[in-house]
Amino acid sequence: MIIELGHYALVLALAxxxxxxxxxxxxxxxxxxxxxxxxxxxxVACFLLVAFSFAVLTFAYVTSDFSxxxxxxxxxxxxxxxxxxxxxxxNHEGSMLLWLLILVFFSALVATFGRxxxxxxxxxxxxxxxxxxxxxxxxxxxxxxxxARLIPAPGEGKDLNPILQDVGLAIHPPLLYLGYVxxxxxxxxxxxxxxxxxxxxxxxxxxxxxxxxxWTFLTAGISMGSYWAYYELGWGGWWFWDPVENASFMxxxxxxxxxxxxxxxxxxxxxxxxxxxxxxxxxxxSLLGTFLVRSGxxxxxxxxxxxPTRGIFILAILVFFIGGAFxxxxxxASRLKAGGIFAPISKEGALVFNxxxxxTATATVLTGTLYPLVLEALTGxxxxxxxxxxxxxxxxxxxxxxxxxxxxxLLAWKRGDLMGVAQRLFAAVAIGLVVGCIYxxxxxxxxxxxxxxxxxxxxxxxxxxxxxxxxxxxxxxxGNVAWRRFSGLPRSAFGTALAHIGxxxxxxxxxxxxxxxxxxxxxxxxxxxxxxxxxxLRFDGMRNGSGPNYSEESGHFTITSGGVVVADIWSSKRLxxxxxxxxxxxxxxxxxxxxxxxxxxxQISEGGIVVRIWWKPMILCIWGGTLFMMAGGFVSLSDRxxxxxxxxxxxxxxxxxxxxxE
Amino acid sequence: xxxxLLAFFLFLASIAPAFxxxxxxxxxxxxxxxRARAISAELRCMVCQNQSIDDSNAELAKDLRVLVRxxxxxxxxxxxxxxxxxxxxxxxxxxxxxLETKTMILWGxxxxxxxxxxxxxxxAALKRSRQSRxxxxxxxxxxxxxxxxxx
Numbered sequence: 001m002i003i004e005l006g007h008y009a010l011v012l013a014l015a016x017x018x019x020x021x022x023x024x025x026x027x028x029x030x031x032x033x034x035x036x037x038x039x040x041x042x043x044v045a046c047f048l049l050v051a052f053s054f055a056v057l058t059f060a061y062v063t064s065d066f067s068x069x070x071x072x073x074x075x076x077x078x079x080x081x082x083x084x085x086x087x088x089x090x091n092h093e094g095s096m097l098l099w100l101l102i103l104v105f106f107s108a109l110v111a112t113f114g115r116x117x118x119x120x121x122x123x124x125x126x127x128x129x130x131x132x133x134x135x136x137x138x139x140x141x142x143x144x145x146x147x148a149r150l151i152p153a154p155g156e157g158k159d160l161n162p163i164l165q166d167v168g169l170a171i172h173p174p175l176l177y178l179g180y181v182x183x184x185x186x187x188x189x190x191x192x193x194x195x196x197x198x199x200x201x202x203x204x205x206x207x208x209x210x211x212x213x214x215w216t217f218l219t220a221g222i223s224m225g226s227y228w229a230y231y232e233l234g235w236g237g238w239w240f241w242d243p244v245e246n247a248s249f250m251x252x253x254x255x256x257x258x259x260x261x262x263x264x265x266x267x268x269x270x271x272x273x274x275x276x277x278x279x280x281x282x283x284x285x286s287l288l289g290t291f292l293v294r295s296g297x298x299x300x301x302x303x304x305x306x307x308p309t310r311g312i313f314i315l316a317i318l319v320f321f322i323g324g325a326f327x328x329x330x331x332x333a334s335r336l337k338a339g340g341i342f343a344p345i346s347k348e349g350a351l352v353f354n355x356x357x358x359x360t361a362t363a364t365v366l367t368g369t370l371y372p373l374v375l376e377a378l379t380g381x382x383x384x385x386x387x388x389x390x391x392x393x394x395x396x397x398x399x400x401x402x403x404x405x406x407x408x409x410l411l412a413w414k415r416g417d418l419m420g421v422a423q424r425l426f427a428a429v430a431i432g433l434v435v436g437c438i439y440x441x442x443x444x445x446x447x448x449x450x451x452x453x454x455x456x457x458x459x460x461x462x463x464x465x466x467x468x469x470x471x472x473x474x475x476x477x478x479g480n481v482a483w484r485r486f487s488g489l490p491r492s493a494f495g496t497a498l499a500h501i502g503x504x505x506x507x508x509x510x511x512x513x514x515x516x517x518x519x520x521x522x523x524x525x526x527x528x529x530x531x532x533x534x535x536x537l538r539f540d541g542m543r544n545g546s547g548p549n550y551s552e553e554s555g556h557f558t559i560t561s562g563g564v565v566v567a568d569i570w571s572s573k574r575l576x577x578x579x580x581x582x583x584x585x586x587x588x589x590x591x592x593x594x595x596x597x598x599x600x601x602x603q604i605s606e607g608g609i610v611v612r613i614w615w616k617p618m619i620l621c622i623w624g625g626t627l628f629m630m631a632g633g634f635v636s637l638s639d640r641x642x643x644x645x646x647x648x649x650x651x652x653x654x655x656x657x658x659x660x661x662e
Numbered sequence: 663x664x665x666x667l668l669a670f671f672l673f674l675a676s677i678a679p680a681f682x683x684x685x686x687x688x689x690x691x692x693x694x695x696x697r698a699r700a701i702s703a704e705l706r707c708m709v710c711q712n713q714s715i716d717d718s719n720a721e722l723a724k725d726l727r728v729l730v731r732x733x734x735x736x737x738x739x740x741x742x743x744x745x746x747x748x749x750x751x752x753x754x755x756x757x758x759x760x761l762e763t764k765t766m767i768l769w770g771x772x773x774x775x776x777x778x779x780x781x782x783x784x785x786a787a788l789k790r791s792r793q794s795r796x797x798x799x800x801x802x803x804x805x806x807x808x809x810x811x812x813x
Contacts, residue, residue, distance in 0.1 A: 235717055237717065240712065240713075241712075242711075242712050243712065341790050344783075344787050352783060356776070356779040356780070356783070357776075359775070359779070360772055360775040360776050360779065361772075363771060363772075363775050364771055364772045364775075367767070367768055367771045368768065371765075371767070371768045375764060379764065381753075381764055382752065382753070382754040383753050383754060383756070383759045383764070383765065384706045384712075384753075384754055384755070384756060384757050384759065385757070385758075385759060385768065386706060386712060386714065386757025386758065387703075387714070387757060388703065388704050388757050388758035389757065389758045389759065389768075392758070393769075393772050396772075397772055397776075521683050521684065521685050521688065522685055523685045601684070602684075604685075604686075610684060610685060
């Protein structure tokens with residue numbers, strides 16, 4: 001009964017979304033306040049209904065109600081509780097429901113916290129959000145119903161894919177979706193601006209925190225996914241340029257560009273049209289990502305045949321929203337007046353450069369991801385586009401941008417002094433090169449590019465700190481004054497510095513691992529030792545064990561350094577009973593920022609087992625850097641300007657439409 | 663959801679996440695082995711989802727790894743080994759496609775976009791600088807200005 005209630009709530013949510021999609025926009029046209037205000041209540045109601053529906057599905061999973069087909073296909077009564085809950089979104093239907101839940105959650109947030117928004121803008125934004133909600137609710141109800149029943153109910157479920165039975169699944173998809181779907185708000189604002197044919201700095205002040213929040217979550221989601229893949233898949237890679245990974249990376253790149261162009265728009269009223277276009281593109285890429293992942297079109301063109309309705313349905317959604325948005329843009333963009341002029345060498349110029357590179361990089365990843373698909377469809381030729389292609393093109397594109405990053409914050413608005421900034425960054429370049437040389441020397445050589453890679457990373461970090469130091473007048477005024485100025489700097493300055501520092505930290509991690517990683521593949525018998533990264537690993541032997549729904553074989557390794565035991569590692573192979581599927585649970589031990597990664601292979605001879613041991617120097621920097629980026633995002637979000645940003649619009653009655661004067 | 667799906671593909675291809683290169687395949691000459699690894703990273707495992715033969719433990723990937731090492735041991739150059747593999751398995755096997763007519767757009771896209779973007783910006787900047795220079799004041803206006811500035 002409760003299952004049917006959940007299903008029914010979803011249908012009601014669809015009806016509510018229809019109302020929210022149609023009436024407020026009419027209200028904005030007719031200047032009818034009652035109709036416009038309907039948007040907020042509808043958005044909240046829609047959120048509550050979808051939340052109820054989601055809670056019902058979760059309840060079915062927790063109680064292992066195998067009469068629900070979706071639960072039977074993806075759960076098992078012996079599964080630990082946390083995986084029962086995370087299993088809700090560990091499958092197609094459930095993950096789409098989560099997608100929808102987050103979408104309507106954001107709509108409800110706009111409805112609740114958007115009190116200061118001009119009425120028409122708010123009504124239009126919520127209506128556009130509702131169009132998206134309608135499309136996806138229909139998709140779920142018509143092609144991917146998670147509440148479908150199974151009669152008679154089976155006694156036991158088929159269990160969740162073992163690789164997914166991990167805390168990673170509990171955290172990664174929700175974070176990723178918060179990011180993906182968060183960009184829908186920026187999209188809705190862009191469309192609303194086009195519908196109204198008017199846009200100003202207040203618009204950017206509204207869009208920027210949403211972009212920032214979505215970007216921060218997406219950063220967290222991608223980073224989390226990368227670490228999950230790193231420890232779970234058992235071969236120590238952290239980024240594969242897999243099409244599905246690219247699907248989440250493209251909105252991130254475009255979102256990063258949007259973050260920077262929205263800054264120009266807010267501060268200088270320039271780049272308006274471009275910012276609107278970027279907002280549309282970013283969410284379009286999120287939709288495209290959903291399509292690529294959900295339709296299965298990327299596995300092979302033929303995957304469409306396995307479930308054509310779903311693929312075609314999402315394709316229709318994609319065409320409607322992206323096509324519609326771009327058409328609207330083409331018709332209405334000319335109405336948006338361009339503002340603020342600036343010299344090429346200026347902060348605006350630097351941010352435009354950032355946008356140029358990031359957009360090109362996004363397009364490159366997009367082309368690389370879709371090219372094999374399109375080429376095969378058009379000519380029948382099959383080619384592959386894999387990591388070597390992306391590393392080369394993406395890497396080359398990023399290089400000039402990375403070098404330019406510290407220049408941005410240091411350049412003045414409107415007209416900057418490039419030579420002056422270069423002089424101020426001289427120390428950063430010098431420190432970078434010195435640290436690069438020291439590291440290179442400490443690693444006993446290696447590829448010479450690694451030296452410059454590390455130097456670039458350090459330069460990014462020191463260069464970002466340079467901005468803070470200069471703004472607080474360090475060296476020019478007394479320590480006390482500098483400290484007071486430092487603590488008085490706007491939070492957004494710290495946010496920028498933190499995010500840019502994070503970029504440097506991640507770069508250092510990538511360079512160090514790529515250049516100095518060591519890998520040993522050997523067959524080991526108990527008592528044998530292997531050297532890796534200055535440590536010695538001794539294989540002690542195997543042990544059999546079992547967990548709630550799996551059995552495992554674990555190998556024990558003792559790690560010594562200079563004859564002293566410093567740590568030990570358990571590395572296991574598991575066999576999950578329900579699906580008879582083996583997984584590798586790599587043994588990982590952290591030393592500072594570096595890690596030893598041990599993964600077990602096949603048993604070749606009696607008592608001997610193939611062992612793969614990696615020394616991954618500075619690898620934690622890769623994800624540590626993203627923590628800095630996220631911290632930057634949150635600090636920037638807490639900036640006073642963003643918190644009080646909305647009311648400032650009320651002080652400018654000129655731009656407020658008649659209906660909104662309160 | 664990317665990991666999730668990758669994991670799902672792995673499952674479909676019934677690849678247990680385990681090893682790729684096994685100890686018995688490794689060449690005794692470290693320089694040759696390093697070349698073999700570098701080549702392997704550029705070749706696609708044909709039966710897997712987006713994995714190089716260096717990462718995959720599928721049978722076919724193993725055969726290819728052994729093949730690459732055999733050719734290297736026979737004294738082939740890196741390019742010759744890759745050419746040989748392509749001649750047997752087609753271009754699909756290359757993870758970094760070659761620059762030819764059909765991959766023109768793929769390789770040209772970054773350069774093309776950078777060029778278009780840079781040109782657009784240049785044109786916009788020129789237009790702007792022309793605008794910002796503006797038209798000089800007419801005599802009439804100069805007169806007015808002088809009056810205004812006089813105390």
